[in-house]
Amino acid sequence: MSEPGSDASRRGRRRPVVPSAPAHPRAERYRQLRMPYTPWRVMSEDRVEALHRAALGILEVEGVRVLSSAARARYRAAGALVDEGSGLVRLDRGLVAECLAQAPRTFTLHSRNPARHVALDNTAVSFGPVSGAPNVMDLEGGRRAGTLVDYANGVRLCQAFDVMHVLGAFTEPQDVPVQVRQLEMVHAQLTLSDKIPHVYSRGSAQIADCFEQIRIAYGLSPEQFRDTPCTYTIINTNSPRVLDAPMADGIVDFALAGQVQMITPFTLAGAMAPVTIAGALTLAHAETLAGLTLAQIARPGAPVVYGSFTSNVDMKSGSPAFGTPEYVKAQIGAGQMARHVGLPWRSSNATASNSPDAQCAYESQMSLWGALVGGANFVLHAAGWLESGLSASYEKFILDIEQLQMLAEVMQPLGVTDDDFGLDAISEAGPAGHFFGTQHTMARYRDAFYAPIVSDWRNYGAWSGDGARSATERAAGVWRATLDSFEAPALDPAVAEALEAFRRRRSEEGGAPPAG
């Protein structure tokens, strides 16, 4: 005998229990996740320190090219060696160490709803959606350029699931002119959701507008805003070893405003980074430290997240790959480096698949588990990323939500009291008995197990008789139903009016052109 046989025989005598809704929604447990397991390691502690020193050597000897003269001036004033001709900035290890010591190890992203605050530290775990995809995809509408409607739908979908902790840039609303696009995106976030809003770093003028919108929505004074992290941005270095002007200026703007920046080199081993994962991590570590140093120079104590996005390319075609074994090992290594310098660590849920199929699911699972075993504290692109990030997929968003909720459950502690051992039930059921009707089961069954939103556990006959729909097809039903039943959280009418007035005024003034 082997298990399938046992299973088949069991199927014959299964007995349904009266269905009943759980007393409390499990999803609320997903709001502030904590990692209960010990992260894995791909390097010994002495090699972690060696990699750190190698990165410091790069910053000291080779330097980083910084394309913003204002940022170079800040570096120079702090004692860095700056070559204005080449734009190269060289940092000695003393300066970097001093800045690292100033960076906070733990901070909180504030929501306008205190139940939605997000902790950033070395045991917290939070998720954000796919961000910045130029296209969207869904089964019915196919692949197309993202619009403001899609963007707003992304905000709604994020708001609808407790396991999605912050908002993001789902898709680029290409039907909105660039100078007012950011106004519209932030307005949508603040009016459709009470979760943490995301802001792009596309120049100081745009950032200032976004900060003002958020300040109005939160009802903070300018001084309070400066001391209350309530939004975040992604700073991508331009690997290898370039910090372009919008990014460098964004680092300064976010630091001065006391808002959160996640400094994330995008290092593809074999292309813009060494072909070895250790080399790609070394380059990324150097670049992150360069950015962190600028942030701390601008404002000591500025909240910075250690971002990493290291994967490999297909060496035959140059195509980027994600969710690969190399990607997982890079995640584990990056997590070690983040903890070594004491910063919260940001990772990603990525796949190169072009459709929400089995490849998409296993590459995403590899990415998510890599984040988990690596001890990630924030996972961006956690739901909806498809096609190497060039599309936001509605169906994949839902497939990912299912998987994130499953991982959130994996993070809940297992009950192991004497009562959990169920000795009375084992005695009560007897040999060859069943447990459906035992007291132990009756007291617990309503909320015993995770209830999926996409997974179909019916037998083959029931499933095929009901249309034999794939998980992706079922996910399409879920996102549509979620949008259909969506209700925006309450917002003080006076605040809504002030937000609307600001948007109208700034739009009439022409908004602000993006930098870079």
Added chain:
Amino acid sequence: MSEPGSDASRRGRRRPVVPSAPAHPRAERYRQLRMPYTPWRVMSEDRVEALHRAALGILEVEGVRVLSSAARARYRAAGALVDEGSGLVRLDRGLVAECLAQAPRTFTLHSRNPARHVALDNTAVSFGPVSGAPNVMDLEGGRRAGTLVDYANGVRLCQAFDVMHVLGAFTEPQDVPVQVRQLEMVHAQLTLSDKIPHVYSRGSAQIADCFEQIRIAYGLSPEQFRDTPCTYTIINTNSPRVLDAPMADGIVDFALAGQVQMITPFTLAGAMAPVTIAGALTLAHAETLAGLTLAQIARPGAPVVYGSFTSNVDMKSGSPAFGTPEYVKAQIGAGQMARHVGLPWRSSNATASNSPDAQCAYESQMSLWGALVGGANFVLHAAGWLESGLSASYEKFILDIEQLQMLAEVMQPLGVTDDDFGLDAISEAGPAGHFFGTQHTMARYRDAFYAPIVSDWRNYGAWSGDGARSATERAAGVWRATLDSFEAPALDPAVAEALEAFRRRRSEEGGAPPAG
């Protein structure tokens, strides 16, 4: 900016490197996997010991019903309390402890090809295929009853991939009469593959035939065979607390023959086990210890693997579920229990999905990662299991092989020497440069990264222009090509003739009826 944008901009300047085959096949690295990471824990060590004691209490007070009178006689002779009326066998904890102390902590499954030996201990990791599915599925042929052709195809597919370490019972060849079915299955394994054969425990007469076939193929004397583990069986207890006759007799037969048994209670929390995962683990632990005790009574030192297969049911329908969060936590807990008693631990890659879609992939990934973080030493059903084990899927077999190879790569050590940090390459590439042409890359690119067999990393245009095939459709091409190019490993003609003669003679004699 955020990463998808960076990615898009990078895509424009990627440069292909001349393609070249790796110097050595990476797959050979997958033959003897070792777990380099520290397993996770869901229980403190004192709760592990408490669960162990709770299980010992069940065996002492409640007992296990054993349906074989021969097995009961062995228990009684060893000092157990046996009630012949009810069949209940009660074991005191001293007897169990004594038997546990006799069970070997490490042993080797021998192949007729020494390169295919399989280590079983607490750091080894090995994979076996889906076993015992009554049906098979493929995209073209649909779902149908398994045949001997399908079974042989399963053996060929296992032989073809180094990451599949042992053979199994892929599908039940329902076109072969039951009394000669086992003869045909073992004959196919021994002639089409040089990997470890699997034998069912369906009565002593069948087992004796199978052992004889294997002994002939390996060229061992009866005495040598008895001291050389070279085949394995799965012992499923009939939870709760029943050991049926074929299983109990199989435990004794395999112990006496010195062959490997994996004692695996199939405990679905809420159905045949307590609704709590800790309770289901407690029941399973007791049942495994009951079986192990019988094995050691029969022959002290008999090689036993601690099997676990604990999941949950949907409490609304009673349907079994796999790859759930509860399944993962049960895996982690079972791994702790196996290490507590010092035995190698067997887990499974399971899913309740009815088709090889995204659900199938994410549930399988959950199962595989649960095995990995739990520290599994042997994973059965690792490739091809679909529909709660009621079907062996050709396409899923290939999708799983891809995932197993990826996990095998995750288990390979990461290079973190100074040379791996790539400082020369980082200097050589310069700011905004690329690494394709650096010396560091040129010396390594051929074998730098895992090369997938199913995953498609081309861009959307290339992929859609080439038919927009899903991963599952691509997997269909892989299994067909694998079977088309299959060549059986060499087998001494004299051995082949002896095997054929045995098969013919026993078939003419009517084979042996299955027990149970």
